[in-house]
Amino acid sequence: MNNEELKIKITELLPAATFDETGEWLNIHVEPADWLSFAGKLRNEDSLFFDYLFCLTCIDWKTHLTMVYHLSSTKYRHNIVIKSKLDAAKPEIESVSHIWKTAEFHEREVYEMFGVNFINHPDLRLLILPDGWEGKNPMRKDFEDPINMIKL
Amino acid sequence: MFEEIGTTTEGDLIINVGPQHPATHGVLHLVITLNGETIKKVEPHLGYIHRSIEKMCESLTYRQFIYVTSRMDYLSAHINNHACALTVEKGMQIEVPERAQVIRVIMDELTRIASHELWWGAMAMDIGAFTPFFHAFREREKINEIMEETCGARLTMNYYVPGGLMAELHPDFQKKVKEFIVLFKRKIDEYDELVTGNIIFINRMKGVGILSKEDAISYGCSGPAARGSGVNCDIRKLYPYAVYDKVQFDEILETGCDSLARYMIRIREMKQSIRIIEQLIDNIPEGDFQAKTKAVLKLPKGEFYTRVETARGELGVYIMSEGATTPYRIKFRSPGFSNLSALDHMARGSKLGDLVAMMGTLDLVIPDIDR
Numbered sequence: 001m002n003n004e005e006l007k008i009k010i011t012e013l014l015p016a017a018t019f020d021e022t023g024e025w026l027n028i029h030v031e032p033a034d035w036l037s038f039a040g041k042l043r044n045e046d047s048l049f050f051d052y053l054f055c056l057t058c059i060d061w062k063t064h065l066t067m068v069y070h071l072s073s074t075k076y077r078h079n080i081v082i083k084s085k086l087d088a089a090k091p092e093i094e095s096v097s098h099i100w101k102t103a104e105f106h107e108r109e110v111y112e113m114f115g116v117n118f119i120n121h122p123d124l125r126l127l128i129l130p131d132g133w134e135g136k137n138p139m140r141k142d143f144e145d146p147i148n149m150i151k152l
Numbered sequence: 153m154f155e156e157i158g159t160t161t162e163g164d165l166i167i168n169v170g171p172q173h174p175a176t177h178g179v180l181h182l183v184i185t186l187n188g189e190t191i192k193k194v195e196p197h198l199g200y201i202h203r204s205i206e207k208m209c210e211s212l213t214y215r216q217f218i219y220v221t222s223r224m225d226y227l228s229a230h231i232n233n234h235a236c237a238l239t240v241e242k243g244m245q246i247e248v249p250e251r252a253q254v255i256r257v258i259m260d261e262l263t264r265i266a267s268h269e270l271w272w273g274a275m276a277m278d279i280g281a282f283t284p285f286f287h288a289f290r291e292r293e294k295i296n297e298i299m300e301e302t303c304g305a306r307l308t309m310n311y312y313v314p315g316g317l318m319a320e321l322h323p324d325f326q327k328k329v330k331e332f333i334v335l336f337k338r339k340i341d342e343y344d345e346l347v348t349g350n351i352i353f354i355n356r357m358k359g360v361g362i363l364s365k366e367d368a369i370s371y372g373c374s375g376p377a378a379r380g381s382g383v384n385c386d387i388r389k390l391y392p393y394a395v396y397d398k399v400q401f402d403e404i405l406e407t408g409c410d411s412l413a414r415y416m417i418r419i420r421e422m423k424q425s426i427r428i429i430e431q432l433i434d435n436i437p438e439g440d441f442q443a444k445t446k447a448v449l450k451l452p453k454g455e456f457y458t459r460v461e462t463a464r465g466e467l468g469v470y471i472m473s474e475g476a477t478t479p480y481r482i483k484f485r486s487p488g489f490s491n492l493s494a495l496d497h498m499a500r501g502s503k504l505g506d507l508v509a510m511m512g513t514l515d516l517v518i519p520d521i522d523r
Contacts, residue, residue, distance in 0.1 A: 102372030128199035
């Protein structure tokens with residue numbers, strides 16, 4: 001499917017979705033509350049079949065956080081980017097690790113680095129940071145560590 | 153961090169493998185729950201070599217950040233650099249000279265052979281054959297010498313810059329590569345004789361670490377780990393970059409879904425890499441090795457994503473730019489991280505001794521996983 005066809009199909013599934021075509025792929029903005037049911041449709045709808053989540057990450061915009069999901073279909077070879085804006089004070093979104101199993105590890109990484117809480121994640125624990133890590137989340141923009149300096 | 157070695161309430165044994173274990177090839181730490189000799193759960197604990205490269209890159213300029221990425225997947229240093237250079241070139245709309253593109257592909261494929269050779273030797277050693285290690289390193293040394301002459305380094309090359317290459321090729325480059333091709337074609341058959349047909353080897357690999365096609369996609373596996381399960385995922389074919397669309401080569405697929413299939417993929421891929429190099433080595437176009445670029449690079453506001461095929465799978469570089477000289481956010485989608493997440497699924501229900509074969513055929517490079 002090309003971007004126009006994708007837009008029509010996705011508007012059918014989620015009328016509240018907004019689009020942005022400035023990037024390489026079609027960007028779709030989704031409210032965190034809509035994400036779980038929408039993700040399931042993206043994966044299971046026969047004409048979309050987004051079965052490959054090839055990148056999952058988060059961006060700290062200081063005022064808010066944005067979750068970014070890069071999805072691809074191994075059958076149709078179309079790609080989309082899903083973005084969801086989260087509240088910086090209490091970032092929360094549903095986990096999609098039962099839809100795409102790779103999300104389990106990626107969400108754990110985002111959880112510890114950005115402090116995003118993934119609702120219904122099967123095993124939300126620290127993955128990279130040492131046990132008993134206290135303090136801020138390292139990838140947040142306001143993180144400073146004068147002893148183990150990361151910024152060069 | 154270390155769970156108590158001992159038994160759980162159900163009578164299962166918990167053991168720690170790593171972070172300093174010869175079979176993990178780096179500082180990977182696995183906590184394994186065993187019932188007798190059968191694996192019930194494998195739980196990776198990461199972060200022993202986490203350098204926070206993504207955060208570091210946020211304070212480096214677009215010329216500087218490329219060099220840090222050589223330290224991610226150090227066996228695919230050239231290919232990591234290639235991904236970053238491509239992303240910056242995409243953002244700045246820099247036209248890379250044909251000569252630089254061809255040399256990049258030759259270097260990438262030499263890197264792939266060197267990486268697969270190291271994997272082959274180390275994996276054979278893991279499962280008990282010591283000789284292949286020396287055979288593999290003997291040929292890998294030739295590639296390292298070729299790299300050293302041109303790039304000045306043997307592991308962290310830092311040869312690619314936005315717009316092309318850092319320096320001209322060494323005058324002996326073509327001659328040495330051709331010598332290597334002749335040598336390697338003879339040696340790769342020796343590898344097969346030494347290991348591939350060995351009945352003990354086949355018994356240890358066949359049917360071990362089954363990963364179905366659906367699971368491979370769902371776990372986000374890529375590279376030889378996914379192609380062993382029959383997933384078409386070679387980025388060089390699907391989304392060609394540099395001159396990959398102008399050379400003839402086959403995407404290697406196996407349908408065995410087991411460790412032997414993943415092993416065969418890499419062996420056959422080395423032959424394809426040789427095929428690519430053969431087509432290009434005599435046809436390196438004349439011209440500049442670097443495009444003229446501004447002294448200070450500023451990517452326009454927006455986001456840029458590049459996918460390349462490293463020796464381990466799909467590497468993604470995601471740059472979010474705010475129009476400054478440094479990226480606002482960089483994400484490296486490393487192939488090893490996703491491939492590792494499938495290990496628990498593959499290992500459940502099999503014997504502890506087979507875990508080494510599974511880890512070996514996933515080709516884990518820990519700095520690539522931790523970043």
